[in-house]
Amino acid sequence: MSTKRSDGNKALFTPGPLNCTLSVKKAMLRDLGSRDLEFIQTVKEIRLELLRVAGVGCDEFTALLLQGSGTYAVEAVLHTVLPRSGGKILILVNGAYGRRMQSMCSYVPSIEVVVLEFGEDEAVCEAQVENLLRESKIEFSAVCVVHCETSSGVINPIESIGRAVKRQRPECVFVVDAMSSFGAVELDLRSAGVDFLVSSANKCLQGVPGFAFVIARTKKLLLCQGNARCLSLDLLAQHKGLEGDGQFRFTPPTHALLAFRQALKEFWDEGGPAARAHRYKKNCQIIQDGMRELGFRTLLDKNKKGADGYIISSFRFPDHPNFNFEEFYKNLSALGLVIYPGKVTRAPCFRIGHIGDLNAADMERLIASIKIVLKEMKVENLDAKEE
Ligand SMILES: Cc1ncc(COP(=O)(O)O)c(C=O)c1O
Incomplete structure (x- = not known):
């Protein structure tokens, strides 16, 4: 059978x-040049559509696309937001993807990492996060958490965690890995105070793999000048490229983007x-x-x-x-x-x-x-x- x-x-x-649906896969059976006007228009549309899925406007947020899988975009956010002189970061861990963020930071000795760990079968507790931020003397630049910890399936209470973070540390950047939840698990970015949200094409939006994206609070992103420690994961540079001539800085995943445009259409057609x-x-x-x-x-x-x-x-x-x-x-x-x-x-x-x-x-x-x-x-x- x-x-x-x-x-x-x-x-x-x-x-x-x-x-993915057959129609999504069929949509990529074309070659498009990276400077082709249709392609540049497609990128622009996708960026706006992502803001629409996130329920935010381009007055406050920007959608950035980055080649590679979701991990690349999470790493790009960390490298972009943490100051080169040694940022301090609080990572809330209750599974493998929280631990992966911790592991990313271990490659950069100047970053000081504090991990608040929870059981792998339980959600991050916002009260404990708030206590730590209230008591700690460390000047954190960022707090990071995963929305759906895909290693277990547990959903973390992003809105209450975000509110706790902003109550205690209004200047702190709040980063959410919403890789496996974006588009299908409700999250109000504004009331949660999310500054950077990461997801990828081949999750709940049902595109083909090949790129990831970041919904970033523009004001916070623009403060990151000079932070990036490597060229390809510099999100601010990626932003400048996309906002400038509308192009990716390096070879774009053209076929994956064509498939994604169709996937977004099917997302809205479904409701x-x-x-x-x-x-x-x-x-x-x-x-x-x-x-x-x-x-x-x-x-x-x-x-x-x-x-x-x-x-x-x-x-x-x-x-x-x-x-x-x-x-x-x-x-x-x-x-x-x-x-x-x-x-x-x-x-x-x-x-x-x-x-x-x-x-x-x-x-x-x-x-x-x-x-x-x-x-x-x-x-x-x-x-x-x-x-
Ligand atoms: C919550 C979460 N973060 C990060 C990742 C890593 O994404 P990728 O495998 O696309 O690099 C995944 C993958 O499933 C995930 O579920």
Whole structure:
């Protein structure tokens, strides 16, 4: 039995790369020159559309596009906002992507890093952030946090964290990695006091991979002159290029941008952020209900704050002698269904993503196939204890 999609591809229950519609992929089957007026116009439109998705205006914010995956853009923000003379940064960590920001800073010895760490299965606590900022004598230049910690699926309360940051440190730059949430999880940038938000083309906006973007508060970005420690990740220079002649400084991902223009059109045709959230929530519900029925337990305790995320779910390995993740993964992949390994350090887990061009029928197909694969593996009668 194969459960491949109608376009012949496997269904990717992963947080990127993820499935794109055929029409998005078809939109990139063209060559465009980087100085071509149509291309420059496309870049301009995409930048404005991103501000529209973010719910902000170009009077206050600017949308910057950067070649590479999401990590490049997060690193670009850190290098651009932290002063060369040695910035001080507070990183709120509750999973692998928060830790990745910490790791980025470790490459620059002049940066002083303070990490406030939380459990991998819990949300960042805004009260603890506020206490630290109130008590600490350190003059932080930036506070950074992840919106949806994709390693577990937990959603951090960005608006209350941002308000706490701005109450205690109004001058501090507030950076949010919203890689896997932007466009599908509500976030009011203004009331959260977000200065830099990062996401990428191949997440909830369902473009093809190839570039990332930053929604930046223009006033804060313009203060970053002279900070960047390397040429290609200098976001202020990227801004000047895009605002000047409308071009990227270096070879742009033309095909990925054409695909993204189509992806944005399909985003609004579907109904915008609310409709996308609705579809992903439904996908998540089907997976969580189906998996619980099969006897699996989620990593996150559904009664805890932040556990209501609907981007990706982490499931604990079942306590059964015949369960082997590699075999489980391979058998599902042979059926055309790709799941994702776990990324938390303290519990053996795997993950199922709910984003991309997937709908209820895909989710039901996955649950039905998991049932078959478990039977083949003789992993039966799992008994999920209520969390
Ligand atoms: C929250 C978060 N931050 C950063 C990244 C890194 O993005 P990329 O793999 O595109 O570099 C990811 C990837 O899934 C992510 O989910």
